[in-house]
Amino acid sequence: MVKNREDNDKLLVCAEENKVYLWKATDGSNSTGEFFNPAYDCSDALNKISQAKDGFYWIKLSGNIPNKAYCDMSTDGGGWVLIGRKTNAVTWTVPSNNKTVEPFGKPHWSSSLGDAPIIDFRVQVAIKKISAQQELIGRSFRLKNKRPLKKLLMLNKGGCGRLSPGIGDISYVKDLQTEKIVTTKFRCSHFSSYHSKSDGFGWDMLNNCLNRPCHLALPSTKNTQFKLIFQELLAIVRLEISLQESLMSQPHLLAVKIIK
Numbered sequence: 001m002v003k004n005r006e007d008n009d010k011l012l013v014c015a016e017e018n019k020v021y022l023w024k025a026t027d028g029s030n031s032t033g034e035f036f037n038p039a040y041d042c043s044d045a046l047n048k049i050s051q052a053k054d055g056f057y058w059i060k061l062s063g064n065i066p067n068k069a070y071c072d073m074s075t076d077g078g079g080w081v082l083i084g085r086k087t088n089a090v091t092w093t094v095p096s097n098n099k100t101v102e103p104f105g106k107p108h109w110s111s112s113l114g115d116a117p118i119i120d121f122r123v124q125v126a127i128k129k130i131s132a133q134q135e136l137i138g139r140s141f142r143l144k145n146k147r148p149l150k151k152l153l154m155l156n157k158g159g160c161g162r163l164s165p166g167i168g169d170i171s172y173v174k175d176l177q178t179e180k181i182v183t184t185k186f187r188c189s190h191f192s193s194y195h196s197k198s199d200g201f202g203w204d205m206l207n208n209c210l211n212r213p214c215h216l217a218l219p220s221t222k223n224t225q226f227k228l229i230f231q232e233l234l235a236i237v238r239l240e241i242s243l244q245e246s247l248m249s250q251p252h253l254l255a256v257k258i259i260k
Contacts, residue, residue: 030048030049030050032044032045032048032049033045033049033057033058033059033071034058035058035066035068037058038057038058038059038060038066039057039058039059039060040059040060040061040258040260041059041061041079041081041116041258041260042057042059042069042071042072042073042078042079042080042081042257042258043078043079043257043258043259044059045057045059045071045073045079046071046073046078046079052071052073052078053073053074054070054071054072054073054074055070055071055073056068056069056070056071056100057069057071059071059081061113061115061116061258062115067100067112067113068100069081069082069100069101069113070082070100070101070102070103072255075122075124075176076122076140076174076176076179079257080120080122080255080256080257081113081116081255081256081257081258082101082102082103082110082253082254082255083101083109083110083113083149083210083254083255083256084101084108084109084110084252084253084254084255085101085102085103085105085106085107085108085252085253085254086107086252087107087252094107094108094109095108095109095213095214095215096108096109096110096111096209096210096212096213096214097109097110097111097213098110098111098112098213103253109209109210109254110210111209111210111211111212111213111214113149113210113256113258114148114149114150114210114211114212115148115149115150115211116148116149116256116258117146117147117148117258117259117260118143118146118147118148118149118152118256118257118258118259119142119143119146119257119258119259120140120141120142120143120256120257121140121141121143121152121167121254121255121256122138122139122140122141122176122253122254122255122256122257123138123139123140123252123253123254124137124138124176124252124253124254124255137176137177138176138253139173139174139175139176139182140173140174140176141167141170141172141173141174141186142170142171142172142173142174143169143170143171144158144169144170144171145169146259147169149210149211149256150207150208150210150211151207152167152206152207152210153165153166153167153203153206153207154166154167154168154169154188155194155203157169158170158188159187159188160187160188161188162194163194164188164194165194165203166188166189167188167189168187168188168189170186170187170188171184172184172186173186
């Protein structure tokens with residue numbers, strides 16, 4: 001007897017399937033996405049579970065240790081992994097860690113999926129609460145080529161200049177409300193001047209924090225002009241979506257689609 005991802009009791013049996021032994025629930029329910037039968041990613045769970053719902057699933061990617069992740073199975077085709085959440089315009093105090101990012105949980109960024117090969121990146125802003133749900137607006141970016149999450153921001157390639165890092169190598173940008181492509185000519189989300197992680201802030205530090213835990217609170221000796229480490233990500237919302245500044249105080253969600 002075990003607890004499943006929805007905290008319900010499940011009785012398991014060890015059964016053979018295609019010469020492979022798997023744990024299966026005796027009630028016949030689909031066990032994909034459970035700790036004892038993790039999916040590869042959220043898209044894999046979506047493909048294997050009929051009428052999959054938004055919620056927490058166990059995914060393993062290419063590793064042997066499962067990670068618990070929140071999967072959005074409804075927005076823009078579903079299969080999205082939530083990697084970040086913040087609640088106001090101040091980003092320099094938001095840490096990255098290996099805890100599961102929850103849509104209504106504490107603000108932080110995931111540091112446990114840095115090696116995940118991603119094909120889509122999404123930014124959403126909550127503009128209205130409806131009961132426990134939130135109406136969201138935002139953009140998704142389809143990459144021309146998959147890349148590890150820890151190399152999300154590019155420099156001097158993919159349309160991003162020598163001194164202006166950003167999310168480049170983009171095939172198209174889609175509006176999440178209409179699910180329609182708004183441009184195929186997007187080149188790069190330019191955020192700020194280049195700074196390495198050795199400086200304690202900036203482009204390379206952001207990529208580094210998507211791969212390992214970071215406290216992100218900067219020493220007071222650093223130039224306060226660059227104190228907003230994750231301002232790079234939020235610049236997508238401000239510059240490409242052209243939202244009003246008042247929306248910056250609303251919850252922001254960041255998610256990715258992983259590809260094998």
